[in-house]
Amino acid sequence: xxxxxxxxxxxxxxNYLGRTVIGLGMVMCIPLILALILGEINPAIDFVIxxxxxxxxxxxxxxxxxxxxxxxxMHGMIVVALSWLFxxxxxxxxxxxxGHYGSYLDSCFEAMSGFATTGLTLxxxxxxxxxxxxxxxxxxxxxxxxxIVIMALSFLISGSSGAFKMxxxxxxxxxxxxxxxxxxxVIWIVSLVYLILxxxxxxxxxxxxxxxxxxxxxxxxxxxxxxxxxGGFSPQSQNILxxxxxxxxxxxxxIMLLGAINFKLHYAILTxxxxxxxxxxETVTLFxxxxxxxxxxxxxxxxxxxxxxxxxxxxxxxxxxxSAHTGTGFATIYSEQFRSDWSTLALVxxxxxxxxxxxxxxxxxxxxTIRVGLIFKGLKQNIKRIILPESAVFSDKFxxxxxxxxxxxxxxxxxxxxxxxxxxxxxxxxxxMLFGYPFLESLxxxxxxxxxxxxxxxxxxxxxxAVLKITYILQMWIGRLxxxxxxxxxGFILAAIKGK
Amino acid sequence: MITLLQNFRKxxxxxxxxxxxxxxxxxxxxISSTELLNNATDYDNKVITYEGxxxxxxxxxxxxxxxxxxxxxxxxxxxxxTSLIKDITFTGNYKTEGDxxxxxxxxxxxxxxxxxxxxxxxxxxxxxxxxxxxxxxxxIGKIKxxxxxxxxxxxxxxxxxxxxxxKARLKKQ
Numbered sequence: 116x117x118x119x120x121x122x123x124x125x126x127x128x129x130n131y132l133g134r135t136v137i138g139l140g141m142v143m144c145i146p147l148i149l150a151l152i153l154g155e156i157n158p159a160i161d162f163v164i165x166x167x168x169x170x171x172x173x174x175x176x177x178x179x180x181x182x183x184x185x186x187x188x189m190h191g192m193i194v195v196a197l198s199w200l201f202x203x204x205x206x207x208x209x210x211x212x213x214g215h216y217g218s219y220l221d222s223c224f225e226a227m228s229g230f231a232t233t234g235l236t237l238x239x240x241x242x243x244x245x246x247x248x249x250x251x252x253x254x255x256x257x258x259x260x261x262x263i264v265i266m267a268l269s270f271l272i273s274g275s276s277g278a279f280k281m282x283x284x285x286x287x288x289x290x291x292x293x294x295x296x297x298x299x300x301v302i303w304i305v306s307l308v309y310l311i312l313x314x315x316x317x318x319x320x321x322x323x324x325x326x327x328x329x330x331x332x333x334x335x336x337x338x339x340x341x342x343x344x345x346g347g348f349s350p351q352s353q354n355i356l357x358x359x360x361x362x363x364x365x366x367x368x369x370i371m372l373l374g375a376i377n378f379k380l381h382y383a384i385l386t387x388x389x390x391x392x393x394x395x396x397e398t399v400t401l402f403x404x405x406x407x408x409x410x411x412x413x414x415x416x417x418x419x420x421x422x423x424x425x426x427x428x429x430x431x432x433x434x435x436x437x438s439a440h441t442g443t444g445f446a447t448i449y450s451e452q453f454r455s456d457w458s459t460l461a462l463v464x465x466x467x468x469x470x471x472x473x474x475x476x477x478x479x480x481x482x483x484t485i486r487v488g489l490i491f492k493g494l495k496q497n498i499k500r501i502i503l504p505e506s507a508v509f510s511d512k513f514x515x516x517x518x519x520x521x522x523x524x525x526x527x528x529x530x531x532x533x534x535x536x537x538x539x540x541x542x543x544x545x546x547x548m549l550f551g552y553p554f555l556e557s558l559x560x561x562x563x564x565x566x567x568x569x570x571x572x573x574x575x576x577x578x579x580x581a582v583l584k585i586t587y588i589l590q591m592w593i594g595r596l597x598x599x600x601x602x603x604x605x606g607f608i609l610a611a612i613k614g615k
Numbered sequence: 616m617i618t619l620l621q622n623f624r625k626x627x628x629x630x631x632x633x634x635x636x637x638x639x640x641x642x643x644x645x646i647s648s649t650e651l652l653n654n655a656t657d658y659d660n661k662v663i664t665y666e667g668x669x670x671x672x673x674x675x676x677x678x679x680x681x682x683x684x685x686x687x688x689x690x691x692x693x694x695x696x697t698s699l700i701k702d703i704t705f706t707g708n709y710k711t712e713g714d715x716x717x718x719x720x721x722x723x724x725x726x727x728x729x730x731x732x733x734x735x736x737x738x739x740x741x742x743x744x745x746x747x748x749x750x751x752x753x754x755i756g757k758i759k760x761x762x763x764x765x766x767x768x769x770x771x772x773x774x775x776x777x778x779x780x781x782k783a784r785l786k787k788q
Contacts, residue, residue: 157753157754160754160758160761161757163761164760168764171764171767174768175771178775242690243712246709324676325673325676325680326674327672330671351670351690352670353683356692357683357692359681359732360674361730424727426731427727427731428731429730451652451653452655452733455653455655455656456724
């Protein structure tokens with residue numbers, strides 16, 4: 116029998132949701148301050164409106180859903196799923212008010228793409244967008260990469276045992292420190308340290324490549340936020356091609372790779388355990404995956420002799436590949452060139468890379484290397500079982516910060532997630548095909564959306580059907596949260612309708 | 616008769632010379648970025664004319680510079696001698712509309728000099744229309760909306776304060 120949710124359940128959810136919404140309102144102050152400093156009055160007005168709406172909603176939820184009870188797992192999961200939807204609707208307000216989006220749906224698409232660190236964009240005339248609005252597009256990627264609820268956990272939900280449930284709901288399975296609030300703070304500290312370092316390096320490179328100081332700083336900060344959070348937005352419409360700079364590309368490759376690494380691993384390396392990077396199952400799988408899939412992509416590029424020179428092969432072939440594998444979505448080619456210049460095999464290579472992604476507990480989306488590594492380990496174990504005598508007892512281990520005995524539950528859980536992701540990739544491809552798009556391009560775009568990558572082969576346009584926009588929004592949301600919290604929300608809604 | 620033939624030969628030579636001279640300017644008509652991107656192979660290494668707004672920053676690299684030209688569809692990078700762009704006064708961003716320029720130069724699908732970039736190496740640049748500082752009239756409607764929102768927020772806070780006050784009083788009693 117399905118139990119109908121009680122008012123108390125709604126109050127618990129509403130209360131925690133309200134706190135996250137207030138947190139979002141607080142971060143809206145940053146682009147508002149930037150707009151005031153730069154004398155961008157109309158953008159400042161847009162942010163005041165958005166901020167007020169956000170505070171009205173947040174304070175209303177917290178105030179009218181005041182309750183002392185701790186949330187259960189169900190509540191935690193639903194709060195996370197709803198927080199991301201609320202963040203999309205509220206984060207889209209300043210974007211919509213900017214006048215650079217065809218509809219509110221387009222700005223919601225942009226906001227979800229930002230929060231989920233995807234990078235697919237529907238902005239119009241980006242080159243004339245205000246600094247404040249443009250900063251907001253990048254900043255929501257930075258917030259989303261760390262996790263919207265993690266942001267709220269760090270500042271507004273401290274000391275609560277419910278925090279852990281929400282932390283897990285936001286697709287983070289591992290704690291760096293025993294306390295989840297401390298873990299959330301460590302994630303922010305690590306990110307802020309990298310932000311200062313990375314932005315400074317990009318600013319210097321920008322200056323060296325001819326950008327004026329103000330632009331160099333702005334681009335440095337924005338590009339760092341979207342590179343480290345494997346997002347892929349860029350301040351100009353040409354994306355990374357705007358800079359025409361080999362050095363800018365090299366630095367962004369390094370930042371993208373850093374972003375694709377587990378925060379726990381960052382913490383281990385920063386606290387002196389440098390050997391971990393060579394032993395960890397995630398980094399080892401990522402390394403082999405990059406080599407193997409790049410070989411496939413390279414063969415594809417060689418088929419029609421694209422980029423015959425080594426430098427162009429690196430700057431166009433390898434750059435798009437790394438951008439795809441880390442789930443970033445930065446591009447140094449036009450999206451149309453994927454269709455016109457890249458062979459089917461090269462596109463398949465990119466699709467495989469996008470579908471795998473980076474490490475767990477990082478800012479990347481997709482299946483993630485640890486699951487691929489575990490499935491391969493499981494396969495090896497099964498082959499061993501067949502070869503060795505039936506009486507033989509053996510156990511396999513994998514290294515992830517510490518040695519862990521490989522159990523069937525690890526393999527089962529990894530396999531299940533892989534199937535779910537494949538289902539999500541094909542679902543989006545199917546919807547696009549219903550609108551007449553070819554199979555390969557549909558699969559490319561769908562994988563890019565669901566794996567939170569952001570590379571496009573030209574389907575994502577203002578003119579694409581609204582149903583497809585909604586499909587991609589759902590894919591970005593579900594893909595970023597790794598199913599569980601979204602499925603819990605669906606279950607909750609079903610229980611509210613059918614429960615007794 | 617001989618004079619006629621000589622005249623005819625002269626005309627033929629002149630015609631060939633003319634054809635030879637205009638060959639590089641075969642695409643003298645402005646080509647859009649969409650056309651260039653969709654038919655990049657056809658235009659590769661050919662002289663083309665492209666027109667659009669200078670956007671972003673001018674990236675100076677020694678005697679040459681990169682400028683990015685947006686024709687409302689796509690933005691294409693143009694590699695140009697810095698001396699040719701000294702007359703550009705406005706580049707497009709939030710506060711300014713950039714100069715509209717016409718670029719004549721060689722289009723590259725995968726430029727060997729610039730790591731495979733799709734670009735144009737400009738030989739000539741002509742400013743068609745000067746850019747300007749953009750106007751941003753104050754949006755009164757939005758300001759009125761802010762006032763309404765502030766009233767709602769304060770009313771909401773007041774209701775909550777009263778609610779909590781009454782709750783605390785009831786508890787005491």
